[in-house]
Amino acid sequence: MIISDNRFFLSSTAGVVVERPASSKWIFQVSENGFLQGDFLQVNGDLDISVLLNGIDAKCELNCGYLLNDNNKINIKIHVEHKCSKTISNQQIRGLATGNGEACFNGTITIPHNSQKCDGHQNHRAVILSDTARVLSVPQLEIWADDVKCAHGSAIGPLNKEQLFYLQTRGLTESQARKILLSSFFNHFSSMEFDGIIQDWMAHYV
Template sequence: MAERLEKAAELALKPNETWTIVETALAENTVVSVGENAHLTHYRLNNGGNNALTVKLGKNASYDLVTVHLGSGKLSVFADLAGEGSFCRSDAVYALNGEERAEIKTDFRHNADKTTSRQLVKGAVGGCAKAVFEGGILIPYDKKAIDGAQQHRALLLSKTSEVKAVPKLEIYADDVKCAHGSAIGTLNKDQLFYLQTRGIGEAQARRILTAAFLNEVLDTIEEVELRDEWERLIGLKNDD
């Protein structure tokens, strides 16, 4: 069972602990520490507003984060992979419409050997909304057996929506496997046409394809009721 919290300023896992945390209201600043061999699964809903999350991982610790960001605001995730063998996954979905403005920033530091990070950020932006994604991975000198990956993908749902992506890798070591990329586009016209030939209206077809695009992240949420509720909220946002 997941433990539900609101506006948590600090979370600390002791060595060997395993937690699942759900946050549906966020403090402006949150600090998370995950002790040696501990594991935290963290689901966060940012329904507008600003939040800065700082995470520090101990030896062989693991941290799985899924964030849903709706509406205007700034969201940042700073992860310090300080312990050898630590693992951090940070996946996110953002959905904007109207005149909304959002900034999403990630900064992952591989400060120990044999550390692994994964980032997948997907967005859907309609109306006259604008989003900026800035993602970073830093690998200092002399670190060994580092594995980092970052992907950002976004859909423009209108001609007046905008998304800017600034992925960044800073690699100062040799024993590294790293990749990053960003893709920004529109809904596939052939897929839209196919659904419409099956009797589905254009608006519903657009909703189906947008949901399928974002669900790559949402499907990783193991709490079924939570996943269904957040899918519903995102659907309402994309219907605006």
């Protein structure tokens, strides 16, 4: 199964200047009160996203997913810079990895000295479905201001056995339970088109 390209869906670019210097590279400049909301689904290769929150109350919500199989290599780099006070960012990254693939997530939130009252969140979760797939996570916070909220989390592992058992005691087969748990993983995406791609991928690789 080949998914020809990596997908994206920008549901809000209000007050956002979008640059795409290469097919895998995105730069978003979000001005005062601007709102960036974007979904990205990566099946191979690089994805490099920079978000600059340039004005007060600028907001961004990034939902990234990746599906790793065979000998593919995925490299996701996200950098969010809170260049102004009272800016808000939220990144949710979800991945499924099988085969001999290798994925690397490198995510940075930067909050400089003068950017107070900012709120930054980054959460990366990946499920490893084979013995040989590899996922590397490098979450980083660079915080220089003192009155901010910032959190990051990263969890990589196999499917939770207790969750599988719980679903099975309700009458779902192991395969149904796996599918429910893995699909639920991606329900932060706003694009319906991605659902189809994820379902096809799971039907083929899970």
